[in-house]
Amino acid sequence: MSENPAPSTVKTDDRRTDSEHETADDSAVRLELLAEENRHLRAEYRRARRANYRRTALGMVGVGALSGLDALLFPASRTVFVALAGTGLFAAVLTYFLTPEQFVSASVGERTYAAHAATGAELVETLGLTGTEIYLPTGETAGPDAGVRLFVPHHHEYALPTPDDLSSPFVVTDDERERGMSMPSTGSELFVEFESMIDDTADRLPDLADQLADTLVEGFEMVEGATTDVEAEDGQVTVGIDGSRYGPVDRFDHPVASFIAVGLAREMDRPVLLDCTTSEDDRVDYLITCSLLDRE
Template sequence: MSNSPPTSTVEEDSDQQAETISAEELAAQVELLTEENQRLRDEYRRARQASHRRTALGMAGLGTLAGLGGILFPSSQSVLFALAGTGLFIAVLTYFLTPEQFVSAAVGERTYAAHAKTGAELIDSLGLSEHRLYLPTEKRPEESDGNGGIDGGIRLFVPHHREYGLPDSNQLKSMFVVTADERQRGITLPPTGAGLFDEFESMVDDPASELPELAAQLADALVEGFELVENATPEVDIDGEQVTIGISGSRYGGVKRFDHPVASFIAVGLAREMQQPVTLETTTTDDDRTDYVIRCSVGDNQADGQMDNQAIEQADNRVDGRRRGMFIPWSDDGRS
């Protein structure tokens, strides 16, 4: 009589052992990949820092050579000593101001993508219009708390109705704008471009007060200052008070998305310096040299006239299918 274990039991033990080995191997591979990923990050950071420090050493070498040349050639001493001082000064600055951390454009774009999706879903759920307006608040930043708060003295207003009106500045403090005038209802949010414009103001001594010069400064900051785009070409219609900027090579993806940093920065900058409402429109283009066109109309461009009851009812019906389980301030239940 054979004492060998049943075939089914042996197969089950083998399967369990294979599963155990497979799980252990996967865990080991995950650990190895994690370590390799961290090693590559550290190596990339060291490589970037090494590049800056090699530049610093090169400038230090040139400064030292110029200093020695000043000693060996007294006739050119003043020029060579000046070059030596300049080279050594730049070397010190470059070495000690080498950035310790680098944030890739991909990381920033993914961070913004969550904000864009949230804004788009909010607008769709509330049935808001397609208009985007950047409105100055009651006080300029320097007149309030010194830094303008998170919105920098500008709020992004998305009206409920297509035939909209502009709410008073004191209505812009809260997210939901609920007024007696149906045309002025909507939502207001802090724009992504507010922080960028604060940084822009620290980069330039004095932002231009005239529209053409200001548009040129803002476009230049996108390319040279923040490196958010590869190219930005501004055009200004002074009579119509409209600024058009062609954008190519956006490092934060599609510029048509909700409150995109590139378009938001332009609109916030114009609204802050002109102290007027700015209507923003972003479109794509088939031009080989331009990917997107940002149009900013400066001034009060609100629709004229009052909405009749039928127009209000039609606009409200756009959100009927989205109201279930959601409080909407300007809905029938929340309407004052």
């Protein structure tokens, strides 16, 4: 009688072993299903991003084509329109082929931006503009300008045009103080990318400034360091930039400075006056000062 329990013990161990095998098999199946779902989601994300960039490229083609047509219709301003047409078509080609899944070195990106900076500087000089860069919210949330357009006024004693007046590259209103040049900025698409990277955009000005600065360093890796100094009562944000991988930040519509200005204008829903200078502090190379303006 003392030997009878042995077979029962063996059967129990066998059942436990079979159960463990079934559990391991189920886990392996679930892991494989999760891995397949992740691959599917990544593929869908890449397709969506590619479609978004190519729609933007088509929009830029339209800008280039329209500017080329204007060059034929307005011979007196042909030089300006030809420059705009070239910029639009060049940007369209880059946007179409340099999709987010492709690696683009900082030196290639900097050289690409350099063409935009040179074109912008030539337009400012040719048109006799002030060179003052103001980022104006348009109220829209979609499109290549991300709801913010860059406005360069013609007069130092300027007035801010309405969002409806910003739809054309050349702002010509009855009030001469509102006249100038309007265009999508380099920071607009960066801000769209920023929105896709975070869960919630901060509401308070100091927190928003920190989010934007951290994204430049950790998310986009466009700079080595970024520090913020916020005077909330005055509506002024100063960002110290160290180690820009896109060259000097004080050039026309630089993507680093533009991203900060666009983000503040979009989220605070106020025009932003941008001023960028070299720093006398050894800890940072450039100081980006964004002042929130009131609409008249």
